Each structure stands twice: as structure tokens, then as C-alpha cells.
Amino acid sequence: MASKERIQRLKDDTRSNILEASIKIVKEEGWQALSMRKIADKIEYTAPIIYEYFANKDAILNELTRQGYVQLGELMEAAKNKYTDPAEQLEAMWLAYWNFAFAEKELYQVMYGVEVNCCAFENSCPDMKAPSNMIWDKIAEIIPEEKRTDEYVDRKYYSFWSVVHGLISINMTRKFTSEELNRQVLKDAISGIINSMK
Amino acid sequence: MASKERIQRLKDDTRSNILEASIKIVKEEGWQALSMRKIADKIEYTAPIIYEYFANKDAILNELTRQGYVQLGELMEAAKNKYTDPAEQLEAMWLAYWNFAFAEKELYQVMYGVEVNCCAFENSCPDMKAPSNMIWDKIAEIIPEEKRTDEYVDRKYYSFWSVVHGLISINMTRKFTSEELNRQVLKDAISGIINSMK
DNA sequence: TAAATAATCTAACACCGTTAAGCAAAGATA
DNA sequence: TATCTTTGCTTAACGGTGTTAGATTATTTA
Numbered sequence: 297m298a299s300k301e302r303i304q305r306l307k308d309d310t311r312s313n314i315l316e317a318s319i320k321i322v323k324e325e326g327w328q329a330l331s332m333r334k335i336a337d338k339i340e341y342t343a344p345i346i347y348e349y350f351a352n353k354d355a356i357l358n359e360l361t362r363q364g365y366v367q368l369g370e371l372m373e374a375a376k377n378k379y380t381d382p383a384e385q386l387e388a389m390w391l392a393y394w395n396f397a398f399a400e401k402e403l404y405q406v407m408y409g410v411e412v413n414c415c416a417f418e419n420s421c422p423d424m425k426a427p428s429n430m431i432w433d434k435i436a437e438i439i440p441e442e443k444r445t446d447e448y449v450d451r452k453y454y455s456f457w458s459v460v461h462g463l464i465s466i467n468m469t470r471k472f473t474s475e476e477l478n479r480q481v482l483k484d485a486i487s488g489i490i491n492s493m494k
Numbered sequence: 495m496a497s498k499e500r501i502q503r504l505k506d507d508t509r510s511n512i513l514e515a516s517i518k519i520v521k522e523e524g525w526q527a528l529s530m531r532k533i534a535d536k537i538e539y540t541a542p543i544i545y546e547y548f549a550n551k552d553a554i555l556n557e558l559t560r561q562g563y564v565q566l567g568e569l570m571e572a573a574k575n576k577y578t579d580p581a582e583q584l585e586a587m588w589l590a591y592w593n594f595a596f597a598e599k600e601l602y603q604v605m606y607g608v609e610v611n612c613c614a615f616e617n618s619c620p621d622m623k624a625p626s627n628m629i630w631d632k633i634a635e636i637i638p639e640e641k642r643t644d645e646y647v648d649r650k651y652y653s654f655w656s657v658v659h660g661l662i663s664i665n666m667t668r669k670f671t672s673e674e675l676n677r678q679v680l681k682d683a684i685s686g687i688i689n690s691m692k
Numbered sequence: 693t694a695a696a697t698a699a700t701c702t703a704a705c706a707c708c709g710t711t712a713a714g715c716a717a718a719g720a721t722a
Numbered sequence: 723t724a725t726c727t728t729t730g731c732t733t734a735a736c737g738g739t740g741t742t743a744g745a746t747t748a749t750t751t752a
Contacts, residue, residue, distance in 0.1 A: 303698095331738080331739065331740080332739080332740060332741080333738090333739080333740090341700075341701090342700070342701055342702080343740085343741085344700080344701075344702090344741080344742075344743095345699085345700065345701085347741075347742085348699085348700095352740075352741075353740065353741090361622070362619060362621050362622065365619075365621045365622045365624065365625060366621050366624075368625050369621070369624040369625045369628065372625055372628055372629075373628065376628070376632070382632060382635045382636045383636055383688050383692075385632055386629070386632045386633065386636060386684075386688065387684050387685075387688070389628065389629055389632065390629075390654060390658055390680075390684055391680075393625070393658060394658060394662065394680060397662045397666075398662075398665075401666065404662070404666075405666065408659060408663075409608060409609035409610065410607060410608075410609070410662075410663050410666050410667065411607035411608070411609050411667065412607065412666055412667060421560060421563075423560050423563045423564050423567070424559070424560065424563045426563065426564075426567040427563060427566050427567045427570055427591070430567070430570055430571065430574070430587065431570075431584070431587055431588075434574070434580060434583055434584045434587065435584065437580050438580045438581055438584060447675075450675055451675065451678050451679055451682065454661065454664070454671065454675060454679045455657070455679050455682060455683060456588060457660065457664065458656070458657045458658075458660035458661040458664060458679060458683070459653070459656045459657040459660055459683070460588055460591060460592060460656075460660070461606060461660040461663060461664060462655065462656035462657055462658070462659040462660020462661070462663065463652065463656040463660070464592065464595045464596075464602065464608075465606075465608050465659060465660065465663055466652070466655065466656060466659060467596075468595075468599065468602075468603065468608050468610055469608065469609070469610060473652065477645075477648055477649060477652060480649050481649055481652045481653050481656060482588075482589075482592060484649065484653060484690075485653060485656070485657070486584075486585050486588055487585075488686065488690065490581050490584065490585070492682075492686065494581075529707080529708060529709080530708080530709060530710080531707085531708080531709090539731075539732095540731070540732055540733080541709085541710085542710080542711075542712095542731080542732075542733095543730085543731065543732090545710075545711085546730085546731095550709075550710075551709065551710090
């Protein structure tokens with residue numbers, strides 16, 4: 297019975313169509329615009345049909361997340377294979393990670409729990425500027441006068457902020473890093489950057 | 495007319511109650527459980543009343559965000575004032591930032607767009623482990639044998655990942671960092687960490 | 693062709709943010 | 723004091739969400 301296979305193929309197609317429609321909507325309108333009815337519209341079915349292919353909306357997001365990891369893995373593998381020196385390979389892998397994040401922004405967002413909506417008006421409100429200004433000024437104070445330019449302070453400021461915020465985010469989205477490890481990474485990073493600017 | 499003031503005081507109270515109820519709900523049930531009707535329930539009013547005090551739900555989140563920044567600023571200021579050496583002050587400020595993030599987890603989430611829901615099952619799916627394993631193995635390869643322990647590799651792995659993910663997140667949630675600055679911070683961090691482990 | 697099965701839709705539930713209309717109590721005005 | 727106006731608050735509704743149950747249509751099987 298080849299018709300069994302044909303039908304299975306059609307079903308597989310619909311499943312992919314759901315995923316494709318989803319990512320398309322997200323790319324066009326953002327994650328919060330993604331709805332079951334909109335997906336259904338795009339694949340020319342009604343919403344309940346989707347539940348024949350995915351348990352619920354979360355299952356769709358999970359599958360997209362998984363596909364994101366597959367794609368990221370392939371890109372990093374390819375980047376690695378362009379070099380032979382391990383240090384160069386490692387750097388290339390991180391650059392591939394970086395490039396993936398912006399090339400597949402929406403996938404990265406769902407993979408690592410990055411919200412975009414928030415705090416667009418940060419610069420308009422002085423309260424929100426206070427903490428970063430405090431840090432910025434203190435960094436400027438530490439950097440010796442001959443090296444002290446706005447660009448250099450910016451660089452150090454973002455170096456600090458990236459590693460601290462990154463470590464916090466990682467801890468909040470996945471739980472399994474030890475207290476001791478956090479302490480070490482944080483301490484290393486802070487003293488490392490402070491030393492680099494003296 | 496002292497009654498005018500009394501009424502104004504009552505109104506101010508209701509406004510604070512809305513904010514307090516909101517953060518309470520979020521702490522108990524997470525951000526996605528926060529709804530206008532639930533807030534109204536908690537302050538013993540009906541939902542439309544909230545619109546007398548806030549333009550919409552986003553305005554509530556924005557105000558909570560602002561309050562979060564105020565609190566963070568105060569904590570960082572206090573931390574700074576415990577020291578006189580600028581480097582110690584800077585370190586204390588970042589530690590205050592770190593501590594705030596976990597003490598006021600929910601505020602930090604809305605301030606910096608960190609989602610929690612996602613990818614709880616990351617370790618269950620091998621596809622999702624692949625990229626991090628690749629990096630981990632390559633780091634281990636670079637670290638000289640006499641220093642190479644799992645803990646040390648972990649430390650370097652999280653140092654890398656934190657700074658890269660942190661910089662990506664910052665770029666995604668606020669737009670105003672220059673391409674050149676990103677490149678510099680990224681390059682500095684990667685080469686810095688690679689050098690630190692050789 | 694008739695029965696059984698699969699594919700799909702309609703309708704509904706309970707929730708969401710938000711708005712408009714109405715009611716009841718309080719205050720002001722005559 | 724009696725009427726008018728303002729205020730505070732509620733009910734009801736709109737259009738949206740994820741999700742499920744039941745009915746309906748189409749296809750396959752006997």
C-alpha cells in the first residue's frame with residue numbers, strides 16, 4: 297500500500313508547514329504575535345488541526361528551539377573545520393555563535409529566553425540611567441588618564457556588563473550551575489577586566 | 495479643603511496597591527500569570543479601575559521597571575560607599591548588581607528582558623547539548639594538561655559563554671551599541687580568556 | 693453500495709487586555 | 723431642602739488568546 301506512505305508524506309509536510317509558518321510569523325511580527333489561529337490561517341487550516349501534530353503551542357516552540365540548536369551546531373562545526381589551530385578554532389566557533397544569534401535572531405531569542413519588548417525608553421528616564429552612569433564614572437576614574445577615552449571606557453563598561461548580565465541570565469534560564477562556579481567566574485571576570493585597564 | 499488631600503492620599507494608596515499586588519502575583523506565579531483581572535481581585539476592585547491609575551498593563555510593568563532601577567541604584571551606591579579604593583568600589587558595585595539580580599529576580603527579569611520559561615529540558619535533548627559540548631571539548635583541548643580539570647574547563651566555558659551571551663542579549667534588548675564596540679568587546683573577551691588558560 | 697474510519701470544521705469554554713455605558717453615592721448649587 | 727453635576731465604581735461587551743468536544747464531511751474498506 298503505497299498510499300499509506302503518500303499520506304504519511306502529506307502529514308510530514310503539514311508538520312513542517314506548521315513550523316515554517318510559525319517562524320515566518322515570528323520573523324514578521326515577533327514572538328508575542330504568534331498564535332495558533334494565525335498559524336492555522338497561514339497553512340490554510342483551522343486551529344484545532346495543529347493539535348494533531350503538536351500537543352500544544354509550547355511543543356511548537358520546543359521543536360523550533362531544537363531546530364535552532366541543530367542549525368547552531370552545524371554552523372559551529374563548519375567554523376571549527378576552517379582552522380587547525382585549537383585557539384583559532386575556538387574563536388571561530390564563538391564567532392559562529394555570535395553570527396547565528398543575529399542571523400537567526402528569533403531562534404536565538406526562544407532558545408535562550410531573550411525578550412525584546414522591554415525597556416525601549418531606558419534613556420528617556422533618568423532613574424534608569426543612574427546605575428550605569430555610576431559604573432561608567434567609576435571605570436573612568438580607574439583608567440589611567442593617558443588611556444582614558446570615552447570609547448575605551450565604553451569598551452570596559454560593556455565588557456563588565458556583558459559578563460555579569462550574561463552569567464545572571466544563564467543562571468536564571470537554566471538552573472544547574474553551582475554557586476561556587478558562579479563565584480569563580482564572576483571574580484575572575486571582574487578582577488581580569490580591572491587589571492586589564494590599570 | 496483637607497478632604498481633597500485625604501482623597502488624594504487614598505488615590506495614591508490605590509496606585510501603590512496596584513503595584514504591590516502586581517509584584518506579589520509575579521513573585522508567586524511568574525510574569526505570564528500577571529493579569530489585570532488578577533490585580534483587580536487582589537486590590538478588591540474590578541479591572542477597569544486600574545485604567546484610572548495606569549494607561550495600560552505595559553505602564554504598570556514600566557513603573558515596576560523604574561522602581562527596580564531606583565532600588566538597584568541605591569544598593570550600588572551603598573556598596574560603593576563601603577570602600578574608598580576605586581577598584582574595590584567598582585567590584586562592590588558589580589557584586590551589588592549581582593546580588594540584586596537574585597534577591598529581586600522578578601524585577602531583574604522585567605528590567606533586562608530575561609525569560610525563564612524556556613528550555614527547561616535542555617539536558618534531555620542531545621541536539622541541544624551538541625554546541626556546548628563542542629565548545630567544552632575544544633576548551634579542554636587548549637588548556638595544558640597539568641591545569642586541566644573539569645572544574646577549570648567549566649570555569650572557562652562559562653566565562654566565554656557569559657560574555658558572549660551577555661553581549662548578545664544587551665544588543666537585542668537595547669539597540670544602541672555600535673558594531674565597532676561590539677567587535678572590540680567580543681575580541682577582547684575571547685582573546686583575553688584564551689590567553690588566560692594557556 | 694453500505695459501513696467504518698479518517699480528516700476537518702464549528703462551537704464552545706475560560707481566559708486575556710481594553711473600552712463604553714450605566715448606576716449609585718457624594719458634592720455643589722439654587 | 724431639592725435638584726444638578728460630578729465622582730467612583732461596576733457590568734457588559736469586543737475582539738483576541740489557547741484548547742477541547744462534538745458534529746460534519748470525505749475517504750477508505752468490506
